Amino acid sequence: MLTTAPRGTKDILPETSGHWQYIEETVYNLCRIYGYSEIRTPVFEHTELFLRGIGETTDIVDKEMYTFTDRGERSITLRPENTAAVVRAFLEHKLYAGPQPTKLFYMGPMFRYDRPQAGRYRQFHQFGIEAIGAKGPAIDAEIIVLAVQFLRQLGLTELKLNINSVGCPQCRPVYRIRLQEFLKEKVSSMCGDCQSRFDRNPMRILDCKKEACTAHSQGAPQMVDCLCDECKAHFEQLKGLLTAADVDYVLNPRLVRGLDYYTKTAFEIQYSPLGAQSAVCGGGRYDGLIQECGGQATPGIGFAVGLERVLLALEKQNLLPEAKSDIDVFIAPLGDNAQAPAFRLLCQLRQAGIACDMDFLNRSLKAQMKYANKYPARFVAIIGDEEVKENKVMLKNMETGEQQLIDMDTIQQQFKAERKG
RNA sequence: GUGGCUGUGGUGAAGCGGUUAACACGGCGGAUUGUGGCUCCGUUAUUCGAGGGUUCGAACCCCUUCAGUCACCCCA
Structure with missing residues (x-):
């Protein structure tokens, strides 16, 4: 429960x-x-x-x-x-x-x-x-x-x-009376629901799906005609x-x-x-x-x-659109030193309107890559000790597998260029 | 409100009275935290919707209950 x-x-x-x-x-x-x-x-x-x-x-x-x-x-x-x-x-x-x-x-x-x-x-x-x-x-x-x-x-x-x-x-009241007149003798052989409908709302009898009732209401006067x-x-x-x-x-x-x-x-x-x-x-x-x-x-x-x-x-009819949850960049920090720069990059990219996400579980690079692949992410930005030291980012295109080391500060432009190309 | 069918892990399911609940998919981890999509390995249900009963013993039998599903009624 x-x-x-x-x-x-x-x-x-x-x-x-x-x-x-x-x-x-x-x-x-x-x-x-x-x-x-x-x-x-x-x-x-x-x-x-x-x-x-x-x-x-x-x-x-x-x-x-x-x-x-x-x-x-x-x-x-x-x-x-x-x-x-x-x-x-x-x-x-x-x-x-x-x-x-x-x-x-x-x-x-x-x-x-x-x-x-x-x-x-x-x-x-x-x-x-x-x-x-x-x-x-x-x-x-x-x-x-x-x-x-x-x-x-x-x-x-x-x-x-x-x-x-x-x-x-x-x-409607005129019609109602005419309908009741017509059904009067037949009601007794109709279903229980219809019998109670007779007084309460006889028009509903016409809507009954039971064969017996449908047969009896055959030829009944219709509202449209009245x-x-x-x-x-x-x-x-x-x-x-x-x-x-x-x-x-x-x-x-x-x-x-x-x-x-x-x-x-x-x-x-x-x-x-x-x-x-x-x-x-x-x-x-x-x-x-x-x-x-x-x-x-x-x-x-x-x-x-x-x-x-x-x-x-x-x-x-198979007419529903497919769900899309892909992102542009997945940021993969390696080790404690990379956490802050990675988070900073994440925030910057998001402010620039770029859809991105990062690892929050401190996983190995391999696990992060797998995750990014499933997301799916179009790019992965890897930030390890070397990158932090030089203020760079390893940007990998997940579709082509190509990757290049680029300046952290220019990633936005670089990325946008990559995205178009 | 009435009737039929159903109820095993995240999912699809096997098991139909007897020791550790098959298998597949998925998830997670790993093949010395620097690289994904393929492969391989490990792990993932103290428990069979819930409660009670029968039995030496129950996921399997009985009762109750909850839920799903289909139909009636009605309606979107």
């Missing part, structure tokens, strides 16, 4: 931290191009925020939150997702007073008490976008295009974009924009996102080679959320990308 990370968490070790940096750079770059600015909110929030923001009947709130009471008797929850927190910050700092829409992105750890599985962890990382203050379908299209470009830019193929519209408070005029127009325009942007999509009437706050547009990007946890990105519109959180009625839309899943996908 003492030497084991908690269940569902992972250390990101030097060998893979480069992969994360690569993804993070891609995110920063893309968001800049699209006009989104970074927001960093706390990793924990008041529990009520998530209860209200995500919805009390959702699985996330129901069974997956890391909630605890702090020393001031406050109920605190580690964020299971970040939309609610961004909305909170938007209201708290009156971001609505600035130029609209407010276009934000975030990246960081999220926490859900799930049973770990391939592509699912208790602490995982998301990159997400929130565009607040625009109600038209163009912004929907923008963020979907951004998500697609992000994944494509990393080199992923075999991506499938599913889209749907889940309606609004006008048309949209009110406004929602319908919105959805049609969105599809047109995606087509204009050359983004392929699949209309998936069964796509229902798990969070209560979604309205109109819902989408998900799948990378099926991942197996069961194949959704790498999920998002949608949340036109009621900001009001729900105490603000003025303000439309919003966003998505979240699961970074671990993206990493798994990149691994599968």
